[in-house]
Amino acid sequence: MHKKFDHDAIEKKWQEKWRTSDLYKTDGESSKKKVYVLDMFPYPSGEGLHVGHPKGYIATDIYSRFKHMDGYEVLHPMGWDAFGLPAENFAIKNKVHPRVAVEKNIANFKAQLAHLGFNYDWSREINTTDPEYYKWTQWIFLKLLEKGLAYESHEPINWCPSCQTGLANEDLESDGTCERCGSVVEKRPMRQWVLKITDYADRMLEDLETLTEWPEHIKEAQRNWIGRSEGAEIDFKLGSGDTVTVFTTRPDTLFGATYLVLAPEHELVSKLKVENRSAVYAYVQQAAQKTEIDRTNAEKEKTGVELQGIKAINPATNTEIPVFISDYVLSHYGTGAIMAVPAHDERDHEFAQKFQLPETVVVNDGVLVNSGEFDGLNSEDAKKAIVAKVGGRMTSTYRLNDWVFSRQRYWGEPIPVIHCESCGVVPIPYEQLPVMLPEVEHYEPTGTGESPLAAIEDWVNVDCPKCGGKGKRETNTMPQWAGSSWYYLRFIDPKNDQALIDPAKEKKWAPVDVYVGGDHAVRHLIYARFWHKFLYDIDVVHTIEPFMRLEFLGFILAEDGRKMSKRWGNIINPDDIVKQNGADTLRVYEMFMGPFENTVAWSTNGLVGAQRFIERVNGLSEHVKDGEPAEITRLLHKTIKKVRSDIEEFKFNTAVSAMMIFVNAAEKGALSQESYEAFIKLLAPFAPHLTEELWAGCGQTTSVHLETYPEADESLAIDETVTIGVQINGKSRGSITIAPDADEAEAVTMAKAEPSLAKYFAEGEIKKVIYVQGRILNLMIGQ
RNA sequence: GCUGGAGUGGUGGAAUGGUAUACACGUGCGACUCAAAAUCGCAUGCCGCAAGGCUUGAGGGUUCAAGUCCCUCCUCCAGCACCA
Helix, strand or coil: CCCCCCHHHHHHHHHHHHHHCCCCCCCCCCCCCEEEEEECCCCCCCCCCCCCCHHHHHHHHHHHHHHHHCCCEEECCCEECCCCHHHHHHHHHHCCCHHHHHHHHHHHHHHHHHCCCCCCCHHHCEECCCHHHHHHHHHHHHHHHHCCCEEEECCEEEEECCCCEEECHHHECCCCEECCCCCECEEEECCEEEECHHHHHHHHHHHHHHCCECCHHHHHHHHHHHCEEEEEEEEEEECCCCEEEEEECCHHHHHHCCEEEECCCCHHHHHCCCCCHHHHHHHHHHHHHCCHHHHCCCCCCCCCEEEEEEEEECCCCCCEEEEEECCCCCCCCCCCEEEECCCCCHHHHHHHHHHCCCCCCCEECCEECCCHHHCCCEHHHHHHHHHHHHCCEEEEEECCCCEECCECCCCCCECCEEEECCCEEEECCHHHCCCCCCCCCCCCCCCCCCCHHHHCHHHHEEECCCCCCEEEECCCECCCCCHHHCHHHHCCCCCCCCCCCCHHHHHHHCCEEEEEECCCCCHHHHHHHHHHHHHHHCCCCCCCCCEEEEEECCCEECCCCCCCCCCCCCCCCHHHHHHHHCHHHHHHHHHHCCCCCCCEECCHHHHHHHHHHHHHHHCHHHHECCCCCHHHHHHHHHHHHHHHHHHHCCCHHHHHHHHHHHHHHHHHCCECHHHHHHHHHHHCCCCHHHHHHHHHHCCCCCCHHHCCCCCCCHHHHCCCCEEEEEEECCEEEEEEEECCCCCHHHHHHHHHHCHHHHHHHCCCEEEEEEEECCCEEEEEEEC
């Protein structure tokens, strides 16, 4: 029976009880098996949540409530990734301190999450902008510095002219624009801090194989991002006495290398004595002006300038070949120089056509030709042989670049070093952490390559901790991604001010067992894996990977099929849905919409369907009788089995569907009090408020969420009879109802007795019988 | 271009190689109602009056049996892409 109820009153009542009884506080003392369930923590933006945001939180709430009821000790915390540009831009616009804006937004987010009935252990709440938190972010930086994995560089980097800060490659959209503001990003040489993530490239790549519970597309995205290419470095001597080292994946084509190309930024370009200095200089200038988009557009015609008066020797042929600079060679990939093989590379071919350079075919059908002593060798063997002959080195190179780690902005963790006039870079002593982010008058970026912190003289000017002489603090701050690269560890030991994490606690809780979120296929998940491996190397953590299982979340689009955005005015606020339809309805609906990883459009009609289900459950007690038909008992146990395994596998849509089937059947028949209570427990993780209310309605005085999750009794789940399909010559022609363990003879007898099948038996004799118990009976009938 | 994933009713989608289209939405008809909403019942892949036939992007193959496995192709989504 459909039964409406005052969801608002019920939700408020139970949320308050859960809160005051510390229902979800994780103590960490028990000997139960642990499970660490984590959401990608949100950035608390001023816009608040839309209905798409809680989808992942609903899933982890269900999962962790289920695990809790099933006898696990569950860690399910929540926190805030609160450093970053949006808070800072908001502060600039509204003249409010970012801290104030962030605090307000967090309060709003927390209230919105509370309305959905989530079971977070708020005693472990963390905030990346809290000095007690970023003290340890700075600690990790100092450890990286100590191990030689953080260094200063002056290479040209991505510069966003609108955000007025340097950016990492990971902060760019695929078209080369700024991920935050959409501006076209420039290359700009400046001093910056860089983390040597490339040292971990091989391990990050190889260890992906151990992540058997990660979606394939995420692992693939990471492989693409790291982009390892196997090849060789080969040295070319120049007439000037210098050496150019090129990287190639095709050393087997060395005999076909008819010229060299250097990136315009290549260090040799300014050192070499070229005859056409002004033309070369002009080209270098021009390349520097270009945006990344222009430079990497494969459509446009190749340009370049020959370095006149310079010749290189092809070490295989010992012939002189010309040397060019061109912007189709990228300074940040490989060695920034290539050997051009126009006969076997499209780009080189295009360039050679334009500059009328010779082409030599050296490989034919995978076999070498025009390659002297190597003729007749296959490509793979030739690679090694030729590299050995010319004294090259087999090596690999990566698309991944080191992580540009400094930002010229205010709202981030200060990088904890001092620049001393005599000692150079001096780390802040560990015991002086945290380096507090100081108050400033203006948050605006300066645009000079210095952060606003540079203007605070009494903060900047300090004595060197090493020699006591004059020093200046580093004024750059860390990027948005710093705090989120290790936050999952802080939840385990959130109040520790002596160490990043207590080793015993780390051993108990790490790694994260189930990590849920979307969007961050490369950025966050690459950075966090990098830091985790580093922390493994310095014995802070005991596993090589931070997240054992990753469940990728599909987004919720607006009802019009577009992204929910202010711009389209199609945002649905979960608060409104909670008010109108109830938190349990919203939870069930978002899980029922489709597979968890699918992106699906919001549907108000679909929401109503979930609401009807919730209301039917509310009326289910009217069908409770003294006894119940055997098929209801059977269905209950089948449903329990299905729901359990579906939750485990994050197949929430089919779990809800199975429970709907049970309710439909129970309404048509009857169910016992025992089955009714089992069903309430089964549904409890999905609809925590209603089930708590119904549980109390059964005369229970303790929370349903502290009950043991129902277990299926296999013996009760077995069918007395099954209906199986009957095929004649492979085509479905009808069905028979039969004992699940009936033998072949019985099945054939049943089929023969089935009136609707009689005409097929009249067509001839049974030539062959295929019978799979409980599944199918297939009869070959013919003359 | 390379790589990964996916194509099933009007819609979201279900299906350990074993009766394709569960569940939900929508729609139609009926009940209740003065009426409407809500609710309840029945129907609902396509063609056909019916018997029956056809159907999981297209085409082949393996199998007693294919949405599911294999091959070729098409389309869509995602990541990477002048990366040597």
